[in-house]
Amino acid sequence: MIDFYYWTTPNGHKISIFLEEAGLEYRIFPINIGKDKQFSPDYLKISPNNKIPAIVDPSPKDGSGPLSLFESGAILLYLAEKTNLFLAKDLHSRNETLQWLFWQVGGLGPMAGQNGHFSRLPEVIPYAINRYVKETTRLYSVLDKQLANREYIAKQYSIADMACFPWIVPYEMQQQNLDDFPNLKRWFLIMKERPAVQRAYALAQKINPK
Ligand SMILES: N[C@@H](CCC(=O)N[C@@H](CS)C(=O)NCC(=O)O)C(=O)O
Structure with missing residues (x-):
């Protein structure tokens, strides 16, 4: 189950599209950027650049323990490598x-x-x-x-x-x-x-x- 820190903006949609395409289980933590929720101290621990999106994967493939990520490009790349989907191998x-x-x-x-x-x-x-x-x-x-x-x-x-x-x-x-x-x-x-x-x-x- 991926924890997905999300708001309804283009950078947020990128990740919800991936999660839906891949059929990964996820739960949403809405971060209403119109109400400055991206600046809350708890969220800054996950996303120190105070922007959405971010994720926490509690169980990465290699068993190394919870991994938290911000930056939509890094998240897409991580999820593609985790699932072996939507990123060609050659x-x-x-x-x-x-x-x-x-x-x-x-x-x-x-x-x-x-x-x-x-x-x-x-x-x-x-x-x-x-x-x-x-x-x-x-x-x-x-x-x-x-x-x-x-x-x-x-x-x-x-x-x-x-x-x-x-x-x-x-x-x-x-x-x-x-x-x-x-x-x-x-x-x-x-x-x-x-x-x-x-x-x-x-x-x-x-x-x-x-
Ligand atoms: N380079 C970042 C950009 C993220 C970004 O700009 N997110 C916007 C919403 S689309 C945001 O959280 N803005 C809140 C703020 O700037 O305080 C990414 O690709 O994840």
Whole structure:
């Protein structure tokens, strides 16, 4: 049973998608970041960077005792290795998957996150909005090119897809039009239909109906 410290945001959805896809048993500890719960001293012991998501695995494979982890990319990689799922074994595919996972964590997530932040701000700061909307558009087009000749981001469905999808879901707020990215749009629609993805988003709705 994995303890999953979660809130209903893109970085949280990545992990709920994995847990649902893998059919791992988990229990949710909601960390309402709108109410500053990420700063509570107990949570900081697990996630010292005061962000969600985080997990605690009480029984790692090697019997070394409970393991706690923050950072969504590290969590996805850990869970993929724990379950032998969604991360190919062969050298090329494995590293291609990790490359796109890191691309999401270091690029798409932070840039689209800033885009969302400045687009929602009551004070309009045109420089910031232009910068992050433009950068989001560039990143969408990079992903669109990657998806030109393939169904999923790497050779097979993987943790790279799970990492990227939740950051495309708010595309309208990010001022993006999916019709400008036909390959990305095709992938997005396939992802949206996956039963595990739907279960993950239904769970979000239950935990935070707003
Ligand atoms: N690099 C981190 C980013 C995590 C992150 O930014 N989480 C946001 C929600 S999506 C958060 O917890 N924000 C609360 C805060 O900044 O205080 C990851 O991939 O896990």
